[in-house]
Amino acid sequence: MAQQFSLFAEPQPEPPKPVGKASHAFDPSTLPAPAKLGPSTRCFGTSSWVYPGWDGSVYRDVKAYGPSSRFTELCLAEYARDPHFRCAGADNMYYVKPASRRGLLRKYASLLRALAEPVRLCPKVFHELTVSRYTPQQLEEWRLSDPINPHYLDPVRFLEEVAAPLQDELGEYLGPLILELQESDMTEPEFCRLLDHFLAQTRKSFSGDITVELRTDFHLTQRYFSILSAHGASHVLNAWTKMPSIADQFALMKKTAEHWPVYVIRALLRIGMRYAEASKWAPYDRLQQRAEEVRSDILRVLRSLPTDQCSYVLINNHLEGHAPTTVAELQAALFS
Numbered sequence: 001m002a003q004q005f006s007l008f009a010e011p012q013p014e015p016p017k018p019v020g021k022a023s024h025a026f027d028p029s030t031l032p033a034p035a036k037l038g039p040s041t042r043c044f045g046t047s048s049w050v051y052p053g054w055d056g057s058v059y060r061d062v063k064a065y066g067p068s069s070r071f072t073e074l075c076l077a078e079y080a081r082d083p084h085f086r087c088a089g090a091d092n093m094y095y096v097k098p099a100s101r102r103g104l105l106r107k108y109a110s111l112l113r114a115l116a117e118p119v120r121l122c123p124k125v126f127h128e129l130t131v132s133r134y135t136p137q138q139l140e141e142w143r144l145s146d147p148i149n150p151h152y153l154d155p156v157r158f159l160e161e162v163a164a165p166l167q168d169e170l171g172e173y174l175g176p177l178i179l180e181l182q183e184s185d186m187t188e189p190e191f192c193r194l195l196d197h198f199l200a201q202t203r204k205s206f207s208g209d210i211t212v213e214l215r216t217d218f219h220l221t222q223r224y225f226s227i228l229s230a231h232g233a234s235h236v237l238n239a240w241t242k243m244p245s246i247a248d249q250f251a252l253m254k255k256t257a258e259h260w261p262v263y264v265i266r267a268l269l270r271i272g273m274r275y276a277e278a279s280k281w282a283p284y285d286r287l288q289q290r291a292e293e294v295r296s297d298i299l300r301v302l303r304s305l306p307t308d309q310c311s312y313v314l315i316n317n318h319l320e321g322h323a324p325t326t327v328a329e330l331q332a333a334l335f336s
Contacts, residue, residue: 029111163202
């Protein structure tokens with residue numbers, strides 16, 4: 001196994017060790033918030049942040065939080081104080097529509113409000129809008145009865161149940177919205193027709209950053225990129241088991257437009273690796289295997305962008321085993 005990269009730019013004061021019931025009194029918002037690494041336009045983060053396996057790296061003492069529910073509720077405050085992170089993937093918004101999570105979103109905003117350098121949350125859009133046909137496993141897990149989803153790319157539901165509550169509750173802490181469109185056998189013309197309609201309607205009242213992540217390689221066409229460009233949306237450069245490399249996707253983007261409103265990179269899996277195989281690395285407490293080709297592609301993209309061009313890089317534990325270490329080593333290579 002590879003040696004883990006140090007995650008702290010400088011030694012940080014240790015919080016007092018809790019004793020007995022006093023452990024519940026630990027408040028991560030009292031921790032120091034050192035300056036972030038690199039320019040503000042280079043936003044690095046991870047896919048979600050609630051990982052007890054990051055104890056001793058991102059989190060100084062997970063046990064100090066007390067019950068696991070309290071760690072889940074408050075650990076964003078400690079994550080956001082790490083100098084390596086300017087953003088985080090809010091993947092939990094994929095499973096429950098934000099309209100029913102306003103209280104949680106307000107909690108996130110309150111935890112971030114005290115920071116001099118804000119961390120922006122990049123929510124995955126609720127699955128009811130991004131899955132055209134549910135798999136048998138999804139039907140069982142989410143207690144659904146019909147595999148055909150009638151609300152796929154529904155602009156009205158997107159605006160009312162996703163965009164509006166996210167914008168209302170997170171405000172300045174809202175980063176790009178990520179439509180992770182599940183792999184499907186839909187024809188490319190039909191897919192592009194639906195996407196064009198969705199973006200045309202949503203842009204009438206939502207001006208925030210919308211990004212689209214494909215899982216179907218034959219949907220990755222110049223027509224697709226032209227639709228995104230026409231509506232001020234962007235493509236998510238994603239490392240995924242069945243998708244072309246980030247470098248190949250970036251080359252296709254540049255054929256349509258030299259500059260895009262925002263660049264989002266999501267490094268999730270190496271090409272050919274199964275999700276279940278990478279899940280064996282849980283609890284994700286150390287680097288397991290470097291994905292050198294993915295790292296190289298990420299650095300190549302970022303180095304080619306102007307310094308004032310906003311970019312987000314979200315790393316998943318499934319890429320190498322410990323997303324915070326991957327982030328730290330990418331930053332060391334980029335900012336040195």
